[in-house]
Amino acid sequence: xxxxxxxxxxTEEITARxxxxxxxxxxxxxxxxxxxxxxxxxxxxxxxxxGLADRGLLVSAPGRGFLVPPFDPDEARRLYPLVAELEALxxxxxxxxxxxxxxxxxxxxxxEMTAELEQRGDLSALDHRWHSLLLSRCTNxxxxxxxxxxxxxxxRYDASYFGGTERSRESIxxxxxxxxxxRASDLTTAAELLVRNWVKTLSYLEDMG
Amino acid sequence: xxxxxxxxxxTEEITARxxxxxxxxxxxxxxxxxxxxxxxxxxxxxxxxxGLADRGLLVSAPGRGFLVPPFDPDEARRLYPLVAELEALxxxxxxxxxxxxxxxxxxxxxxEMTAELEQRGDLSALDHRWHSLLLSRCTNxxxxxxxxxxxxxxxRYDASYFGGTERSRESIxxxxxxxxxxRASDLTTAAELLVRNWVKTLSYLEDMG
DNA sequence: TACGACCGAAGTGCATGCAATACTGTCCCG
DNA sequence: CGGGACAGTATTGCATGCACTTCGGTCGTA
Numbered sequence: 075x076x077x078x079x080x081x082x083x084x085t086e087e088i089t090a091r092x093x094x095x096x097x098x099x100x101x102x103x104x105x106x107x108x109x110x111x112x113x114x115x116x117x118x119x120x121x122x123x124x125g126l127a128d129r130g131l132l133v134s135a136p137g138r139g140f141l142v143p144p145f146d147p148d149e150a151r152r153l154y155p156l157v158a159e160l161e162a163l164x165x166x167x168x169x170x171x172x173x174x175x176x177x178x179x180x181x182x183x184x185x186e187m188t189a190e191l192e193q194r195g196d197l198s199a200l201d202h203r204w205h206s207l208l209l210s211r212c213t214n215x216x217x218x219x220x221x222x223x224x225x226x227x228x229x230r231y232d233a234s235y236f237g238g239t240e241r242s243r244e245s246i247x248x249x250x251x252x253x254x255x256x257r258a259s260d261l262t263t264a265a266e267l268l269v270r271n272w273v274k275t276l277s278y279l280e281d282m283g
Numbered sequence: 284x285x286x287x288x289x290x291x292x293x294t295e296e297i298t299a300r301x302x303x304x305x306x307x308x309x310x311x312x313x314x315x316x317x318x319x320x321x322x323x324x325x326x327x328x329x330x331x332x333x334g335l336a337d338r339g340l341l342v343s344a345p346g347r348g349f350l351v352p353p354f355d356p357d358e359a360r361r362l363y364p365l366v367a368e369l370e371a372l373x374x375x376x377x378x379x380x381x382x383x384x385x386x387x388x389x390x391x392x393x394x395e396m397t398a399e400l401e402q403r404g405d406l407s408a409l410d411h412r413w414h415s416l417l418l419s420r421c422t423n424x425x426x427x428x429x430x431x432x433x434x435x436x437x438x439r440y441d442a443s444y445f446g447g448t449e450r451s452r453e454s455i456x457x458x459x460x461x462x463x464x465x466r467a468s469d470l471t472t473a474a475e476l477l478v479r480n481w482v483k484t485l486s487y488l489e490d491m492g
Numbered sequence: 493t494a495c496g497a498c499c500g501a502a503g504t505g506c507a508t509g510c511a512a513t514a515c516t517g518t519c520c521c522g
Numbered sequence: 523c524g525g526g527a528c529a530g531t532a533t534t535g536c537a538t539g540c541a542c543t544t545c546g547g548t549c550g551t552a
Contacts, residue, residue: 077345077513080536081333106503115537117326120505124290124330128337130428136286137543139504152423159372167364214361216436219339220429227425286543289506315533324507329535346513348534 080114084122087112092131092142093229100144103132129223150231150279157228158272160221161205162265164212170259172211177257179207184249191242198232204249208256208268233279241278245271289323293331296321301340301351302438309353312341338432359440359488366437367481369430370414371474373421379468381420386466388416393458400451407441413458417465417477442488450487454480 088108091097097108109119127134133141143149165173183204187197202225212218233241248271255264297317300306306317318328336343342350352358374382392413396406411434421427442450457480464473 079343079345104503116504117536117538121330121333121535125333125337128334128432130425134288136288137504138545149425152425155376156423156426163368214365216339216358216361216433217365220433223337224425224429313533325534326506326508330505346534347515 080118081121081125084112084114084119085125088122088126089131089226092126093226097142099142099230101142102138103140103142105139130227145230147280150228151276153224153228153231154272154276154279155269157221157224158269160217160224161209161272162269164209164214164217164221165265165268166261167214167217168209168211168261169213170261173256173261173264174259176207176211177253180204180253180256181250183207184246184253187246187249188243191239191246195239195242197242197246198229208252231279233275233282241275245275248274289327290330290334293321293323293328294334297331297335298340298435301335302435306351308351308439310351311347312349312351314348339436354439356489359437360485362433362437362440363481363485363488364478366430366433367478369426369433370418370481371478373418373423373426373430374474374477375470376423376426377418377420377470378422379470382465382470382473383468385416385420386462389413389462389465390459392416393455393462396455396458397452400448400455404448404451406451406455407438417461440488442484442491450484454484457483 088097092099097103103123105116105119105123109116112119123132123140124134126132127140133143135141183200187200187204190197190200209218209221248267252264252267252271255261255267297306301308306312312332314325314328314332318325321328332341332349333343335341336349342352344350392409396409396413399406399409414434418427418430457476461473461476461480464470464476
């Protein structure tokens with residue numbers, strides 16, 4: 075049982091707030107106000123902020139505290155291919171046999187996605203589960219850590235929040251085809267499809283911007 | 284002028300101590316003792332430790348503080364290919380024209396390496412300069428951040444500390460050939476050579492272990 | 493009006509204080 | 523002799539306190 079540290083909960087909470095805009099982009103963070111609002115002292119709050127700055131979700135300005143960087147279309151254009159390449163790498167560094175066993179689970183999540191699409195249409199949580207499962211057999215924990223650290227940055231720009239249903243359906247279909255390649259132990263194709271899924275998502279996002 | 288924060292200096296200092304073993308592998312860090320030794324309070328020290336744990340150089344054990352992970356041959360086997368792929372990616376995401384102009388500087392550093400080899404033979408600093416210069420034209424700051432965060436982990440296992448002169452000469456030669464490919468704007472070859480340099484360094488390290 | 497110096501308030505960065513948890517050694521019991 | 527309970531200490535995690543820097547506004551001057 076892992077005792078939960080306040081700074082970890084705060085890290086999650088602040089991440090969520092930055093992602094959904096409750097902490098505005100291009101603004102400074104007031105530690106006193108935020109600490110009071112969260113009902114904690116500044117110490118664990120600062121510890122969380124420092125970690126987030128290390129991961130790039132915030133930037134630390136000496137003497138001025140922590141800032142939420144402004145939205146930057148260029149940043150999105152760089153984050154999507156980065157995550158794409160990192161995930162593809164993680165896939166190539168997984169054992170094909172182990173992966174094949176995952177196909178069923180992947181398909182199940184994809185099915186949940188289509189169901190969710192009928193209702194509220196918030197696929198982000200399911201999408202995250204799908205990708206974590208896909209990469210769960212990667213033998214390189216450091217690579218997985220980098221991916222986990224980078225994906226939140228991308229979520230700021232995530233097209234799945236804005237994306238219409240037609241792109242969602244298309245994306246789910248792409249997910250199914252990746253699982254198919256996995257089942258056939260064809261990692262090369264799977265990695266390629268994975269990258270293309272990310273890139274297509276980005277281009278869809280750019281078309282809206 | 285960027286005011287320097289205590290926690291940043293401490294981050295560097297602790298990193299150095301972990302890398303050269305002054306803070307032993309497979310040991311716990313005593314915050315009170317270390318803070319006293321460094322002449323600071325526990326607050327900025329803890330802030331630095333948290334950052335290092337986020338980057339993977341330390342691990343945080345709730346209720347037990349921070350640990351220096353033990354040496355693990357498997358970890359080295361995973362870090363070298365990871366850094367190799369990340370750097371290759373950064374290279375592919377650089378503009379060939381910009382890169383070509385770097386070749387001279389790269390060769391100059393390589394020359395310094397051979398000179399250094401005659402004397403004390405500590406190539407690590409020069410090697411770092413060479414690689415930073417090589418990647419300085421990458422347009423993806425997030426990727427560069429990941430590389431900067433990952434390379435210290437690898438330094439714990441860096442064969443250049445143990446490597447004999449024959450491997451060093453060979454490696455310098457490989458650096459020269461990478462610069463050559465750069466000059467010819469052949470990024471594919473350059474990236475390939477770069478990966479092979481890392482992989483060869485690892486296999487050399489494994490032969491000694 | 494535009495610009496810079498100055499002053500009070502606000503806020504960060506670091507130090508210190510405190511309570512809860514984890515460690516260490518001893519004792520007791522099987 | 524081995525193992526578990528227990529008490530005292532050590533150490534972490536969080537709260538609070540303090541000094542210096544930064545910010546915002548006003549005034550004075552060119």
